[in-house]
Amino acid sequence: MKILVTGFDPFGGEAINPAGEAVKGLPNEINGAxxxxxxxxxVFHKSAETIRQAVKDxxxxxxxxxxxxGGRYEVTPERVAINVDDARIPDNEGNQPIDVAIQEDGESAYFTKLPVKAMVAAMREAGIPAxxxxxxxxFVCNHIMYQVLYMIDKEFPEMTxxxxxxxxxxxxxxxxPGKPSMSLTDITKALEAGIKAIVEQAGKGDIKAVGGATH
Incomplete structure (x- = not known):
């Protein structure tokens, strides 16, 4: 199994992006993958073009x-991406789309087929809040999740x-003040645990576990 893991560069005036740094810290093989x-x-759309080329390669x-x-206490696998860009701040090239469809011929939303509940369980078992x-x-996070799932829907149906x-x-x-944080070591550890769960659950679907929210 081959897994492409992507992380964004810094944005919003930050000097570092923990996503990009944590991805760099992952081993080159996880659970045989x-x-x-x-x-x-x-950057809206450019991020998707970068991933699409990597997928082809x-x-x-x-x-x-x-x-x-920023502001979340936990590592959070996402369940769904919606077909709208509504940027509170500009991206790294000054683009700030407001109420714009990501793909005119795409679904209103796409749900991931990754085992998000198994990923959360594995992260928690590793001692990381998830x-x-x-x-x-x-913003660009929802944008890229939607774009990846759109690519799967339209071009790469064997991929998840x-x-x-x-x-x-x-x-x-x-x-x-008051904003939560997590060490880069723990973030990387959580990602590794989540990826292990992806490999272990391949072809099995997700586990049945409480993962909903009241708001």
């Missing part, structure tokens, strides 16, 4: 994109894909 790591730009079985969700998330936002959000790391919150 070959891990390919790629940094992608925090590598032909992975799985694409797992990783992004920063939870299923039901919103990937409307999804997205994981990670918290700030401590050095990012020195000027953000």
């Amino acid at each position: 070959e891990i390919h790591k790629l940094e992608i730009p925090t 590598i032909q992975p079985d799985v694409v797992l994109a990783v992004g920063q969700a 939870a299923v998330s039901n919103t990937a936002g409307t 894909g999804g997205f994981v959000h990670v918290p700030f790391i401590p050095e990012q919150v020195t000027d953000k």
Whole structure:
């Protein structure tokens, strides 16, 4: 099995992106799967073009994109991506789409087929706070999750894909009182545990476990 894992470059005035750094720290093999790591730009559409080219070159079985969700306490595999860009801030090239469809011929939403509940269980077993998330936002993170699932729907039906959000790391919150953070070591550990679960659950679907939310 080949797994392409992507992480964004820094954005929003931050000097570092824990997603990109954690991806760089992953081993080249996890649970027998070959891990390919790629940094992608925090730019609408360009990020998707970068992944699409890598998919054509590598032909992975799985694409797992990783992004920063500053303010979250947990590592959060995402369940669903929606077909809208509504950027609160500009991306790294100044683009700020508002209420724009990501793909005019795409579904209103795509649900991942990755075993997000098994991933959360594996992360928690590794001692890392984790939870299923039901919103990937409307910035470049949701955009790239949607684009990956759109590619699977339209071009690469044998592939699976999804997205994981990670918290700030401590050095990012020195000027953000009250904001939670997680060590880069723990974020990388969580991603590795999640990827192990992806490999172990291949062809089996997800586990049955509580992962819903009341709001």
